[in-house]
Amino acid sequence: MFQNRAEALALALPAAVFVAVVFLAPVLILLSEGFHIAPGGWTLSAYAGFFSEALNQTVFLRTLRLGVEVTAVSAVIGYVAAFAIVNLPPKSKGRMVGLVVLPLMISPVARTYAWIVILGRTGIVNRVVQGLGLSSEPLRLLFSETAVFIGLLQLFLPLMILSLISALENMPKDAIPAARVLGANWFQVFWKVVLPLTREGLVVGGTLVFTGSLTAYITPAILGGSKVLMLETLLYQRISVSNDYVSASVIAFILIVMSFGANLVLKRLATARSRA
Amino acid sequence: MMRRLFSPLVLFLLLVFLIGPFIIIVAASLSGGETLAFPPQGLSLRWVAKVFTIDSFRASFAMSMLLAIGGTLFALILGIPAAYALSRYKLPGGETVRTMVSLPIIVPGIIVGLAILRYLVVPFSFDITLALFFAHTALVLPYAVRVVSASLNNLRSDMEEAAVLLGSSRLGAFFRVVLPNIRSGVLAAFILGFVTSFNQVPVSLFLAKPGVQTLPIDMLGYMETTYDPSVAALSALLAFLSIGIVFLAERFLGFSRYV
Numbered sequence: 001m002f003q004n005r006a007e008a009l010a011l012a013l014p015a016a017v018f019v020a021v022v023f024l025a026p027v028l029i030l031l032s033e034g035f036h037i038a039p040g041g042w043t044l045s046a047y048a049g050f051f052s053e054a055l056n057q058t059v060f061l062r063t064l065r066l067g068v069e070v071t072a073v074s075a076v077i078g079y080v081a082a083f084a085i086v087n088l089p090p091k092s093k094g095r096m097v098g099l100v101v102l103p104l105m106i107s108p109v110a111r112t113y114a115w116i117v118i119l120g121r122t123g124i125v126n127r128v129v130q131g132l133g134l135s136s137e138p139l140r141l142l143f144s145e146t147a148v149f150i151g152l153l154q155l156f157l158p159l160m161i162l163s164l165i166s167a168l169e170n171m172p173k174d175a176i177p178a179a180r181v182l183g184a185n186w187f188q189v190f191w192k193v194v195l196p197l198t199r200e201g202l203v204v205g206g207t208l209v210f211t212g213s214l215t216a217y218i219t220p221a222i223l224g225g226s227k228v229l230m231l232e233t234l235l236y237q238r239i240s241v242s243n244d245y246v247s248a249s250v251i252a253f254i255l256i257v258m259s260f261g262a263n264l265v266l267k268r269l270a271t272a273r274s275r276a
Numbered sequence: 277m278m279r280r281l282f283s284p285l286v287l288f289l290l291l292v293f294l295i296g297p298f299i300i301i302v303a304a305s306l307s308g309g310e311t312l313a314f315p316p317q318g319l320s321l322r323w324v325a326k327v328f329t330i331d332s333f334r335a336s337f338a339m340s341m342l343l344a345i346g347g348t349l350f351a352l353i354l355g356i357p358a359a360y361a362l363s364r365y366k367l368p369g370g371e372t373v374r375t376m377v378s379l380p381i382i383v384p385g386i387i388v389g390l391a392i393l394r395y396l397v398v399p400f401s402f403d404i405t406l407a408l409f410f411a412h413t414a415l416v417l418p419y420a421v422r423v424v425s426a427s428l429n430n431l432r433s434d435m436e437e438a439a440v441l442l443g444s445s446r447l448g449a450f451f452r453v454v455l456p457n458i459r460s461g462v463l464a465a466f467i468l469g470f471v472t473s474f475n476q477v478p479v480s481l482f483l484a485k486p487g488v489q490t491l492p493i494d495m496l497g498y499m500e501t502t503y504d505p506s507v508a509a510l511s512a513l514l515a516f517l518s519i520g521i522v523f524l525a526e527r528f529l530g531f532s533r534y535v
Contacts, residue, residue: 110511
């Protein structure tokens with residue numbers, strides 16, 4: 001440890017000043033815009049106005065709902081997948097982790113685009129459905145909430161699996177056999193042993209998936225279009241179509257509150273565990 | 277018996293869901309047909325070849341490369357000293373600095389882009405390319421600080437203290453002792469930053485404009501008007517590029533230790 005404060009400040013200052021000027025100041029001014037729409041005064045009326053519109057309520061609830069659904073489903077799939085991966089022999093485990101990480105390196109545009117090939121009017125699913133004679137018309141699969149859900153799940157599932165793998169590996173090796181010997185069934189083993197011991201990993205993964213889903217832009221834009229708006233796509237519309245900066249500021253603030261809220265919960269839960 | 281079959285089945289389905297779409301993109305891009313379809317109609321490289329003839333893709337690819345390489349380098353120039361100060365000094369307000377440099381990860385990118393457009397570009401008639409460059413730097417900075425901090429924390433600080441006691445200047449000790457030892461961490465930060473910057477869309481969404489486009493945004497625009505497989509071909513090419521970079525990094529650096 002060096003003690004010289006001036007030196008330390010000189011090293012850290014350029015980065016801090018850069019963030020303050022290029023990032024923090026503009027974002028804070030943008031966020032303040034929704035609070036003082038009347039000259040000179042601060043008011044919440046833009047927020048009241050925003051939430052009084054039916055479309056905005058729908059979009060807000062949809063964003064929240066998709067975030068929760070994607071997080072919950074990826075937690076369930078994540079546990080099953082992480083268990084299967086952790087129990088592999090070391091060499092195939094490494095390969096499997098590599099394959100799970102692989103999609104994270106691919107452009108989200110490319111990953112989302114693939115779902116058009118699969119779910120589109122002439123896509124694979126429709127060919128199979130029509131080939132089997134289950135429907136004469138092509139099904140409308142794109143531009144639905146389900147399509148957005150599938151896209152988001154594929155985008156963020158790897159993050160959940162990765163954090164659950166490390167949580168499972170940090171668990172004491174004999175915890176599960178011990179519970180089994182003492183007569184617990186598989187459900188009790190999961191609920192009473194695995195879940196409490198991997199809570200931290202679940203919370204980390206959950207936060208990443210939840211905030212990721214809230215703030216994703218490309219997936220709802222491509223797979224939901226203007227039919228299935230989420231807060232991010234709504235914000236984009238408010239600026240590019242109607243130049244409505246007040247609404248944009250309101251949406252930005254809501255998104256940030258949700259995103260920070262999730263991160264605070266994470267910190268709280270993580271520290272609660274280490275204290276216990 | 278059930279259990280023995282269960283695991284492979286789970287892993288197979290998982291890979292179908294995670295990797296399957298990527299394989300379909302590759303197959304669709306090799307199609308000889310006029311529109312995007314799977315299974316591909318005949319095999320041909322015409323759409324892969326077409327990608328290289330589209331001028332706007334060439335320009336936006338160059339812009340994306342410039343932003344990803346330049347922005348990440350700048351983020352490292354700002355981030356390495358900050359990471360060093362955070363790990364080696366008792367910094368007054370260290371927690372504040374740490375929080376500040378990690379903020380750009382938490383705030384949704386679309387808001388950052390909009391804020392920069394409205395309060396830097398418009399009032400100060402800031403150059404768009406420079407604004408994009410700063411936006412990408414801000415986006416990458418948290419990763420740079422985090423990865424470099426991790427490798428600094430793995431390096432014992434008595435090494436540079438010894439160098440200083442033996443008469444080296446603080447700066448000399450940094451360049452001769454510290455930097456060579458965190459080399460692979462810095463490279464890992466560079467690659468992670470590069471991939472993050474190159475693939476990102478929301479931050480540049482409001483900033484980009486005709487003539488100053490990044491590649492992913494250019495692709496989104498192209499998809500809106502054209503339904504041929506060239507975007508699939510480009511996606512496949514980019515995916516192989518990212519996989520290649522990450523594979524090499526993993527091979528030579530053990531990249532995954534830092535992520």
